[in-house]
Amino acid sequence: MRRNFSWSAIFASLGGFLLGFAIARLPSSHVGWRIAYIVLGGLASWIVIPLAPHGSLNLSPMVFLVVALTSGVWEGVAVAVAGPVIAACWNALFLPSRWRRPLAEVLSDGGEAGVALVVASASVWFLGGWKLELERVTLLSAACLLIIVALQAVRISVARRIRLGRVTALLYRASAGHQGALFLAVGLAWAIVEMIGPLGILLTTIVVIEMYYPWKLLGEQRDLFLKSLQMISNAVDLKDPYTAYHSRRVAEYSAMVAREIGIDEAEVERIRIGALMHDIGKVAVPSALIRKPSKLTEEEMNLMKTHVEAGASVIEGLEILNRSADIVRHHHENYDGSGYPSGLKGRDIPFGARIVFVADAFDALTTDRPYRKGRSPDEALRILEANSNTQFDPIAVKALGSVIRHGLQIPF
Structure with missing residues (x-):
């Protein structure tokens, strides 16, 4: 800025x-x-x-x-x-x-x-x-x-x-x-x-x-649509006061990591939009469940997990966003195959989803929560590195480390 x-x-x-x-x-x-x-x-x-x-x-x-x-x-x-x-x-x-x-x-x-x-x-x-x-x-x-x-x-x-x-x-x-x-x-x-x-x-x-x-009108419609989606994304984040602007930060982190890896800029934009929309499915999750400060029960966790499929279903029907649906659907797949919703493993997980998962976890670790203070970027990175190859893609974690060493500025 x-x-x-x-x-x-x-x-x-x-x-x-x-x-x-x-x-x-x-x-x-x-x-x-x-x-x-x-x-x-x-x-x-x-x-x-x-x-x-x-x-x-x-x-x-x-x-x-x-x-x-x-x-x-x-x-x-x-x-x-x-x-x-x-x-x-x-x-x-x-x-x-x-x-x-x-x-x-x-x-x-x-x-x-x-x-x-x-x-x-x-x-x-x-x-x-x-x-x-x-x-x-x-x-x-x-x-x-x-x-x-x-x-x-x-x-x-x-x-x-x-x-x-x-x-x-x-x-x-x-x-x-x-x-x-x-x-x-x-x-x-x-x-x-x-x-x-x-x-x-x-x-x-x-x-x-x-x-x-006509080019001007098309550009204005696309900008208006993306800004409207960003407002919806912010509204979802505000269901929990501790995650305000979470999706926007995840989108920025994801774009930084993707560029550090060397991904084509058009693909970077697709990943950024997927990251911005990654939690859109939480509109279908009760606010009380999202705000719950204690550990979720198994039944509650199963309900929370439905947000990835719900989010993918929301954006699949939208022409501007449907190319990012796989990112929204698979951004909680663990690298070792123990994640959800499909239990995909390693390179079977869409690369954009692997990047967004790392960015999502990094923002969660560095954000204050009711039960703990947010960690520093270096502390968060060490946690991600400790779970590399099991929960997180090692390439995305390494790229995030490079971004942090180059002087990460936390947006919003």
Whole structure:
């Protein structure tokens, strides 16, 4: 959280500086078109394209790149920095407060776009000067789009502690098609502006927005769905005041362990979602049983064990979640085959379920309970290591140990 705030603060400051510098250098003529460009840039920034499993793009580069090519770099910078702010104002009017992004993040988006345009423009000038030739249009567009994704990769790497090379490759793969479409759209819009004037930016941007609007709706629906599930998960955890935010912590630990092992990021996201939902079946378990401070009877334990099958049944029918159903169903299987519900052993247990089991146990050990204080991460790790190869997967336990030695920060 602190790293994310620092990044946002730095680029929000850079964005403010670039916007002020750009405004100071703009001529006093054509103010009407300048305002229209900024409003259009805001509309394009509002169309956000989600990139699975991390990151996003918006359509604002199409506007500010064409403006930079036809009206000058600093006019393009003004549109790049101000566009996300305009989009945030529209969101403030139409979205509930809990779905709005913090102002620092919005300003940071503008700062990243402004920096990308300035760096790309400087590169073009260094390689041969600023000319409205097709080669220069191509170079500026490609460089700016690549820099935008690179900056986002660094931001995600810093905020989520993912190796930079890993997240950079992931983002470039996920965004390649959209980057290509934006690249072609910039070239087309520039050519139309050269033929009919500034009206060409408006016409081409509206067409592209119309094409991409369904992507925005799909992304919003997915985000809303996942946030709703997280709220349900929190509600389940709150059935016991000692396990508040337990599922969110288990999800974060599971993702850290999976990345330490070297699992593909798409699979990491599947494991994270499975971990977030791992206790969803407890909605079918009486609250009094969950809160019981003493040892459960055999009958009570059998009832508690039903939560894994109940949870898997809940998410199997949901398209976004059904790939994580095996994690929810088998996250209490012991490595030696003595667990439940299926008595699976060793590598027969889904790898994601083995990771979530370790993360679940680690959080349980480090959390205060009515009958004991939570243990330190090192003490909890020693307990997990003592039960490695019997209860827990040794690979997952070893990876958790590496995460702890690298400086584990307990979330929430």
